[in-house]
Amino acid sequence: MALIASWPGPIHEGHGKASYYIDNRTNEEQFEALSNVITGKAGGGPFALYASTIEDFHEPKRASVKFQSRGIRSYVKVGENIAEAWLEPIRNPVTGKVHRAIIEIPEAFESNRMEQASMKKLVAGDGYLSFRYEGTYGSFSENTWNGP
Numbered sequence: 001m002a003l004i005a006s007w008p009g010p011i012h013e014g015h016g017k018a019s020y021y022i023d024n025r026t027n028e029e030q031f032e033a034l035s036n037v038i039t040g041k042a043g044g045g046p047f048a049l050y051a052s053t054i055e056d057f058h059e060p061k062r063a064s065v066k067f068q069s070r071g072i073r074s075y076v077k078v079g080e081n082i083a084e085a086w087l088e089p090i091r092n093p094v095t096g097k098v099h100r101a102i103i104e105i106p107e108a109f110e111s112n113r114m115e116q117a118s119m120k121k122l123v124a125g126d127g128y129l130s131f132r133y134e135g136t137y138g139s140f141s142e143n144t145w146n147g148p
Contacts, residue, residue, distance in 0.1 A: 001038045002065050002078045003047070004124045005054065006131060014053040019126050020060040021078050035060040037145075045145045046110045058128055072117035072140050081125060087138045088120040103139075111141035 005018040022034045036042040038060060040051025063079040077084040089098040101116035119138035124131050 004083050016054040018054045018057040021063045023065040024062040083124040085122045086120040087117040090118050114139040114141040
């Protein structure tokens with residue numbers, strides 16, 4: 001599943017817009033369950049918190065969702081031209097050497113450990129949201145969520 005969202009300012013100030021995508025390999029029962037998780041309707045976890053900041057959204061849709069977990073070199077692609085994001089390591093602007101940065105917040109709502117990265121490419125263009133960023137902030141974390 002993939003959440004594509006945009007806020008006009010800091011996330012906690014709200015007024016976000018979002019599109020939700022569930023991998024097209026899911027059956028109806030899986031699609032419904034994942035739709036409830038990603039939209040925050042299942043309650044608890046980071047998706048519920050994000051949902052509280054989103055005022056305008058499209059209901060979940062089916063699309064191909066491809067994800068390759070490679071730490072700070074991970075990527076995700078939604079559909080052929082819906083969205084894609086590529087992470088790369090942060091590099092020292094003078095030497096070009098890779099900088100490693102990790103943020104740890106034991107009680108964090110999203111993740112308690114995030115590896116910091118650079119967003120090599122972040123593109124969204126699904127007819128509802130449209131943006132492109134390169135060289136901005138990115139992060140990677142692996143999380144397990146067991147529901148509310």
